[in-house]
Structure formats: structure tokens, C-alpha cells
Amino acid sequence: MQDYGIVGIHGMEDRKRLFQLIQMLKSKFPNLDHTPPAPLPPPASREQQGLYKPTSLNNLSPAGANYPSQPIRHDLAESSLRRTASTGRLRPPSTPFQGDIYSEETAYEDQPRAPRFKKSVNTLNAYGVPLNAPGAQSAVKTGLVSSLTDRIRVCVRKRPLNSKELKKNEADIARVTGRRTVNIDEPKVKVDLTRYIEQHEFVFDEAFDAHCTNDDVYRRTAFPLVEYVFNGGKATCFAYGQTGSGKTFTMLDEKDGLYVKAGRDIFATIRQPQFSHLACWGSFYEIYQGHLYDLLNARKRLFAREDGKQQVCIAGLTEHEISDVEQLMGIFEFGNNARSTGATGANADSSRSHAIFQLVLRDKKKTVGKLSFIDLAGSERGADRGETDKQTRMEGSEINKSLLALKECIRALDLDSKHTPFRQSKLTQVLKDSFIGNSRTCMIATISPNMSNSEHTLNTLRYADRVKELKGDSHVADDRATDNSNVYNQGHHEVENPLSDTDIGYSDVDDDFLLGDDPHKDAHPIIMSSDEEDFAHQQPTRTRPLASVLATKDKPPAPATAATSVPGYNTRSRAAAQQPPATTGKASPASSSLPVPSSSASPPPATATAAAKPPPPSSQLREVQNEHAPLDAATFIRQHREHIRDMTETSRTESRLLVSLTMRQDDTLAGERVPTDSSFEQYVRELDEVMQRKLKNVLEVSDMVREVLSRFEK
């Protein structure tokens, strides 16, 4: 269908004629198929044989053991044609009537058509090129190895089918076939309505199957980053994926998210004598509709700035000193209740913002390392949102725009562009640190395994594949961890991995991961507290007193945040979520009190819910505003200049769009050449993005101007 244009098919009429032609050819030449299909069993016996049971497409055989539960409908097939045609993906050059990808459907003409899926012969890479074609293998597979110390690591995590999907008998189309490989069986429909499966193979740094726990994921993703921040670096771990695919579950689950596991290791390490001069500070903010809000300070509006050294800092962000897991979870829960969430057609409990939970290691006032956990808002299509209000639609479009900007930045970095458009969105602006300088990033692409999400799943994996390509220059600027003069580098050489392959269910060994053969592991400074007993053992050795406590403003107590704890389900409280997000920076009722700092004597079990404790007296809390300098004239001028450059680039893009549209005018309407519907649609979509970018630019300059003016007025 991607080749319609090439063979001169432009309208519905042409498509119909092609369809008829194929049907006619198939009836005249029934042997076009190389592998004659086995006859289908009589319809009466299909259900007896359990043919409608959900089974992995993986098990589909040419003899046809599985059928979609619905007979194929002509109108659905048409819409499927349109959808596929609009994705514009690269496909392998296909020859019409390639017998090996057709299946016969005419065995029982009098019965509802229950077409079989047949696998296409070629397994395709991320971009639809057969893996056996020259140059089609991914870079990772053909040479580059993956190491836990890579500057950018890209991992994929598959979640299990949920009860709704199981009830609908949805097939599991994502197969984790190796420690780094995931295969997707994409159901497709041909022009003649035969169904077949295209297999895609993706190779990442890690592939986590549905049975992997957050612990398994942590050890191979965030744990190396914890070590890196003690070595003086900045590290970011972020989850990207379709709404409902498990980003929050992985990254910011209240009790079991990666942030808790990392916190546990950080506190255990700080308690070691050689790190006792360090303190850990936590902050939590969100990016909602292109603006930053402090989740620990009444959703106060924040501003991202670049300081004189071009480091991004969030002016006015509230930070709290944290010294144990209970405090960490308390602070997290407090902020999480203020986060913008809501129900969409795709996820009843959807995050509508990008949430950033940051742990900063400080030696007095000096920042030593920074670890950020980012739970990106779910990528989604308009159709997935269901019947939603304008607010939800606007949120969705903003989310998609910022994810697009993220992709553009990644692409620019990938192409070594002189200018990386970090300013295109707040998300990329605050993530800038993650991609440049002494930084490490781990992206976890989360995927849903059910068949109806196959398009999303492929999009997520393609997106992740683009990020993976950045790995090529992962040595650049990553000198901190190997710098022997670094005071935090004592005794450290490589990351110790406490798990063997078999521990986490890996079956193949296809690279040189640093598993268990680190000769220096005994001298490793990081304590990996694998369970609470370890943690309890470490706790009393802490001698550093809590920092002095500043009085905070009197605030009303936080509302009860009874966290539901249904196993396997997100436990995030939605008390505050249902309220429309504050855009004025006024306090929301949820953000009124702060969580309990734990007593330093006995640590809590991992499952302790901080919310169960009464709020602490305000005098026990220390609230420190960031010491970032206000926007000075030099920074203002530099940022303004960058905005002008962005604006100029955006205007050029706008002109290019228009020129390319007018050059593509290949339909004729009332004697005049006009663009086809699809090129016009594409043009308008891209134009929309350009306009939003311009708008953002203007708003940002206006924000800057107002901030400075308000200072003058004071």
C-alpha cells in the first residue's frame, strides 16, 4: 500500500480496481501461493478445538491454529488501508503476488471469513528493512557491545497482558527473544484483505520480559547511574512509552519504583565513612502543558534557566534534605498527590504531565552529583483518548509535541548538528543536561504486548531505536567516570552486577556485559541494599546529624491520601489528581503539608507507607530554595539571541513546508493543480507543530521579560 503512488493509484476508485484485479488473479492462478495451505477445520469444530483462545501469535502456524475473534469486514479493512497508508513507514520493496506472504481464505466460502495470519518470510528491522538485506542489522547487533557504563543506554520493558486484554482474548505480539532482543509480530492486511504478520526485530541494551520485576530492571538500568552520581556525574533515567504501558509502574511506583530502589542504595552509601560528608536532597516537579510546577511547593510555577556556564537550573525549585527511604517515600507521595493525572480512553489512571523526581548529592552547598527519574507522560493518538474534553485533548497534543521535540533533539545530537533545538520544549530544555557534558542517560521504553496496540508498540520501539543510535558517540565527554583523580573514584573500576543471568531469567549471552567478573567488586564503594535487612544493618552507623531545620510557613494539614494497594496496580493516590491543574501558581489543597522525616534510629520496612504517619511539626522541616541567581543581563541577552535564532529557523521550516507542498500538487480539481488530501493533511500537521513552536518561543521570551520587569517594579 505504501507503493500506491508509485504504481499510479491515487483514489478510492483505483484501489477498488486493484482489489478486483488481485481477486481475479488469485482465482485464475490459485497456485500463486508457494506453500499450499492446509484446509481449515470445519467451523463446527473450531470452538471445540479452542481456536478462539488467546495464544501468542508466535504460535501461529500456516495450518492456522488461531483466528481473530471477529470476521473481517470490508469497511474495517478500508479504514485499515487508510491508516496504514498514512503512517508513511519505510517498507521492504514488495513484489505483487509474492506467493509466500499470501494465505488462502476460500476454503469455506459459505462461512464467515476467518482469515488466517501468515508470517511474512522476512524479519524486518525497526524501519521495515528485511534483516537479511545488506546493512539492515542494527549497529548494536553488528558490532557495538553494550556496557552498563555506556553514556546512553536504551532498554525495553514489556508489561504483562492486563485483565481487560485477557478478557478480550487479545494475543501477545511482543516476544522477548533474548537478553537484548524483542520481536514484534505486527498484524497487517493486504490490499486483497488477506491478513498476514510482519515480524520486526529490535535490539537494545536490555530487553525485560513481562515476568521481570522492578528489581531486575533496577539492577540493569538505574543502579549503574547511582554509582555514577557518586563519581560526580549527572544521570537521568526516563521511561518512554504509550499510555498505560507501565512507565509510572517502573519509574515512580510509590513503593517499588526505581526511585525507591535508587534511594535505598544512595542512603546506604552515604552512611559509609568515605561519603559521610555528602547529603542527599530531593525535589519533585512536573511539566504540564509546557510549564514547570513545583510539586513540593503548592504547584508553584517554576522557570528553567541557564546559568553562566550554560547549565540548566530550575529557579525557585524547593528541595528537601532526605536521609532515609521513609522520608524519600513521604516526599514522593506528597508531591505525587499534586501531580496532574486523569482518565483517558487508554488508561483510567493516566499521567498527564512529565514528572521529574530529582536526587542531588551535595557536599555542603556544592553539588556533587544529580540523579533524575523522569516519568514521561504517555504518548498517545487522538483516537486513544476516547471521548474526552477539550482540556484532555490539549494535554494530549502538548504531550505529543514535547515528545516530538525530544526526538528532534535526539536526532540533532545524532547528526552532530551545530544547533540542538533544546529550546523547543520545556521538556528538552530541562533534559539538556542528560545529553551533554558529564552525563549518563538510561531510557526505558515500556511496551504493551497486546495486538491492538501493535502500532503504538512499534512506534515506541522505533523511537527508542533512534535514541539507541546516539550510542555511537557515547565515549564523547564521558570522562568523569574514568577520571582517576576523582575523589569518589576510590576502588571503583566497573559496575558490579549482583545478579547472574539466570537470576533474572535471561537465556542467551550475546555480549560482554560486566557480569560478576569484576576483580574490584569487593572494593566497590556502593552498597547495594538488596533488602530491608541490609538496610537496617547499615542504618545505625550513620553519624551525621540531620541538617538544621528551618521553620516553614504554617500550612493546613494534607488531606488523607489513603493509598489503595491492589497488587499489580498502581497505588498512586488520585485525591488531588481530579482537580484541574493550577496554572496560577496558587496552592492546591493537596500540597499543604510535608511528609515525616523518619527517626534516625530504626529504619522502616520497605513497605512502610509514609502517609500513615502524622505530618511532622513544621519546625522539623528544612525547606531550601535553590540558590540560583536571578536572570542577569548577560544571560538574558544570550537566551534572547537563542530565541531569535530558533524563531528564524522555525520560519525557514515554515517556508520549506509551503514550498514542498506546492511542489507536490499532483491532483487536479476544477482544472487547477492541488495537493492530494494526504499531502495537505501532512502539511497542516507539520505546520501546526511549527506554529506551536513559534508560540512557545514568544511565550518564553515574554516570561523572561516579565520576570525581569517584576524585579524592576519591586
Ligand SMILES: Nc1ncnc2c1ncn2[C@@H]1O[C@H](COP(=O)(O)OP(=O)(O)OP(=O)(O)O)[C@@H](O)[C@H]1O
Ligand atoms: N510490568 C508490569 N507488571 C504488572 N503490572 C504492570 C506492569 N506495568 C504496568 N502495569 C500496570 O499497568 C497499569 C498502567 O501502568 P502505568 O500507570 O504505569 O502506565 P503509564 O505508562 O505510566 O501510563 P500513563 O502514561 O497513562 O500514565 C497499572 O495498573 C500498572 O500497575
